[in-house]
Amino acid sequence: MRRSAPTLTDVARLAGVSEITVSRVVRNKGSIAETTRVRVQEAIVKLGYVPNRAAGALASAGAPLIGVLLPSLSNIVFPEVLRGIHTALASTGYQPLIGVTDYDPVKEQELLSSLLAWQPAAIITTGFEHTDATRRMLADSRVRVAELMDIDAEPIDIAVGLSQRRAGFDAGRHLIGRGYRRFGYVGHDWNADHRARLRYEGVRAALAEADLGLTAEERFDGPSSTMAGRKTLAALLSWEPDLDVVVFSNDDMAVGGFFHCLGANISVGRELGLFGFNGLDIGQVLPLPLSTIRSHRFDIGRIAVEKLLESSRRPEEKLIVDTGYEIIAGATA
Incomplete structure (x- = not known):
């Protein structure tokens, strides 16, 4: 009950x-x-x-609301998710209320409390890493809830996304199949981006299955960016230059790694393979298209809204929608 x-x-x-x-x-x-x-x-x-402010001015204006909590709008991944959400809402009459958490669970908790006070029809949030108070508010509320991007845990109501761990595993297995044996890893802050850690764990599992391991790894203490990727790959290669391939936590970091290789006269794809994650356009317009995994971000946002609006009542059975991913062979690995 x-x-x-x-x-x-x-x-x-x-x-x-x-x-x-x-x-x-x-x-x-x-x-x-x-x-x-x-x-x-x-x-x-x-x-x-959660206090009820639904009798206030916004509710009286007659606009049914969908609360949307995203970790970032500077990372191109999440504007694409938001575009899918907007597309699905366009003909429904629902209006999104958007909050940005900056990957901070406490900030997510505060924003959620504010959103729930307006009695929205549904809440869309990202991942499963919530504070206990956030989880209680979501579980006890009467609204529909969709958790996006990850399907590796049990959702409160609906989960829409991909298995981050399996994506990492398939990336590792793909690269092993390409003949690589000395693997490096370049990543960013796992505390802020739990999904990057799941992919890392997947890569490690694939290597272990083939009796391999990471030869070297380096993580940037902060959010991902092209500059962070460039600096972190440079640091990794300064103490472990003898690598076949480097797996990056995402495409932003991998693109930065590509620019480091250009500046250091390292032949990408021949001397050193580079592999990313997300399938961003910027990676595909490099002089050598980035080898990576493409996630279906627009579809994640669109499907989440469609599933939420199928029923105003939260069903007893929880729903997981796997939007999958695809490996882009590219030319860098």
């Missing part, structure tokens, strides 16, 4: 204060002792309570 959503009364009872006090804290109105405010806020987080 699904629990009913916590109420203002529940918060007041747990915090040991009146309902009026809870209301003042939620609305940030009136004089409240700091210790009381903290106690109420802790109760709100513990219960996953």
